[in-house]
Amino acid sequence: MTVHHPIAVIGAGLGGLTLARVLHVHGIEAAVFDLDASPGARTQGGMLDIHEESGQAALRAAGLYEEFRALIHPGGQAMRILDRHAVVRMEESDDGSGGRPEVDRGRLRDLLLGALPAGTVRWGAKVTGARPLGGGRHEVTLADGGVFTTGLLVGADGAWSRIRPLLSDAVPQYSGVSFVESDLLDADLRHPAGAAVVGGGMLFALGAGRGFLAHREPDRSLHVYAALRIAESWAGGTDFTDPVAAKAAVLEHFTGWHPSLRALVADADGPLVPRPIHALPVGHRWERVPGVTLLGDAAHLMSPFAGEGANLAMLDGAELGRALAAHPGDPEAALVAYEHLLFPRSEAAAESAASLDVIFAADAPRGLLDQFAAHRPG
Numbered sequence: 001m002t003v004h005h006p007i008a009v010i011g012a013g014l015g016g017l018t019l020a021r022v023l024h025v026h027g028i029e030a031a032v033f034d035l036d037a038s039p040g041a042r043t044q045g046g047m048l049d050i051h052e053e054s055g056q057a058a059l060r061a062a063g064l065y066e067e068f069r070a071l072i073h074p075g076g077q078a079m080r081i082l083d084r085h086a087v088v089r090m091e092e093s094d095d096g097s098g099g100r101p102e103v104d105r106g107r108l109r110d111l112l113l114g115a116l117p118a119g120t121v122r123w124g125a126k127v128t129g130a131r132p133l134g135g136g137r138h139e140v141t142l143a144d145g146g147v148f149t150t151g152l153l154v155g156a157d158g159a160w161s162r163i164r165p166l167l168s169d170a171v172p173q174y175s176g177v178s179f180v181e182s183d184l185l186d187a188d189l190r191h192p193a194g195a196a197v198v199g200g201g202m203l204f205a206l207g208a209g210r211g212f213l214a215h216r217e218p219d220r221s222l223h224v225y226a227a228l229r230i231a232e233s234w235a236g237g238t239d240f241t242d243p244v245a246a247k248a249a250v251l252e253h254f255t256g257w258h259p260s261l262r263a264l265v266a267d268a269d270g271p272l273v274p275r276p277i278h279a280l281p282v283g284h285r286w287e288r289v290p291g292v293t294l295l296g297d298a299a300h301l302m303s304p305f306a307g308e309g310a311n312l313a314m315l316d317g318a319e320l321g322r323a324l325a326a327h328p329g330d331p332e333a334a335l336v337a338y339e340h341l342l343f344p345r346s347e348a349a350a351e352s353a354a355s356l357d358v359i360f361a362a363d364a365p366r367g368l369l370d371q372f373a374a375h376r377p378g
Contacts, residue, residue, distance in 0.1 A: 002147055004148065005149070007023065007030040007154070009030050009156050010032075011155070011296075012034035012121045013297075013313065016157075016317065019295065019317035019320050020121075021063075021115050022325075025063050030120070032120055032121040032122065033125040033127060034124075039123070047217060049100040051099065052099040055310065055311035059314070062115070064112070064115055071104070073218045078091075078199060078200040078201030081365050082261070082365070083365055086197055086260050090369055105310070128142060129162060135290070138166070138292060140153065152324075155294040156317070159297050159298075161297075163292065167293075170284050172280055175353070177229055177277045178228055178234060178275065179213075179226065179277060180226045180227075180228075180246070181273040181274075183224065185270075188220055191263070194260065197261060198214045198216055199216070201216060203215065204365065207257070209360050209362070210228050212225070213227055226250050235276055247266055247272065251266060277303050278301060279301055280301040283350075290332060291331070295316035295320060296312070296313030299346065300346040302349035302352040305355035306352035308348050316345070319341050358371060
């Protein structure tokens with residue numbers, strides 16, 4: 001017999017897990033399906049700044065705010081902006097009073113996972129498709145041939161969501177920028193030049209159409225993104241299985257940059273990983289379809305230059321969980337209430353796209369410096 005789940009969440013990222021946790025707080029069971037074989041199947045990325053009005057609000061709704069505070073990276077809100085010659089153009093320290101503390105994404109995910117009943121997440125469950133059955137019910141198929149039905153289907157499965165086509169024809173488009181991700185381990189001892197140029201928190205080292213975005217992690221490593229305004233085909237035409245060739249291909253675009261900045265790629269430990277940046281249309285929304293909705297990147301994928309992606313995914317999850325708890329027995333009323341709050345958040349993609357243009361402008365880092373000057377008190 002086909003298994004039926006009253007609520008099925010596709011994707012065990014921060015948004016899907018926040019939803020499951022908030023539902024659990026309200027005594028509502030959900031089944032979460034994720035394509036990864038296990039929680040540790042892949043690394044979860046670097047540091048996140050968790051905003052008071054979104055990510056922190058979601059953690060309060062999940063009853064995990066105090067546990068989150070214990071994960072904060074002291075000093076992580078420090079920031080410096082450099083030009084291509086490694087001249088410091090702006091620097092801010094972290095005195096602990098900022099509203100956007102930094103935490104490691106993997107540790108935050110572990111916090112949410114650990115707060116769910118055992119067996120909530122079905123690992124190794126890759127969704128290949130879903131179809132409506134009528135009356136708000138859906139049938140979901142898995143790569144291993146498994147099938148289940150659900151009364152409420154939530155697509156929390158990211159940029160290339162398998163659930164989104166039930167609601168929308170929108171497809172993510174290339175933003176014009178590609179990242180190449182790398183790490184420098186035990187940086188103070190093994191990579192002192194890189195540690196010195198990054199500083200204690202976040203680094204923006206920018207020039208025309210390119211730059212280095214890096215941050216210091218609690219384990220004393222440096223997490224680095226070399227960023228390029230470049231054709232989408234570039235990453236596919238570079239052999240990233242060959243670290244030497246990959247480093248040369250990236251550094252070719254940073255000729256004349258200061259050696260301490262070039263070293264963030266040249267001295268990287270382990271592989272370089274290409275990350276082309278995609279986004280959904282600004283203001284992405286859909287007509288109400290019974291029994292299904294989206295959250296996080298599946299709903300409003302945007303470039304990372306507003307720092308909102310993970311925060312909004314968690315807020316989505318928390319608000320959907322609270323809406324379902326507030327409308328027992330009436331999931332459609334819950335989805336209407338939730339999407340009323342969700343859709344305006346897709347407008348944040350406009351801010352993200354504008355920030356991308358500022359960061360990678362021909363006169364960078366001038367535009368970013370002007371932005372911070374405009375928001376400085378006094």
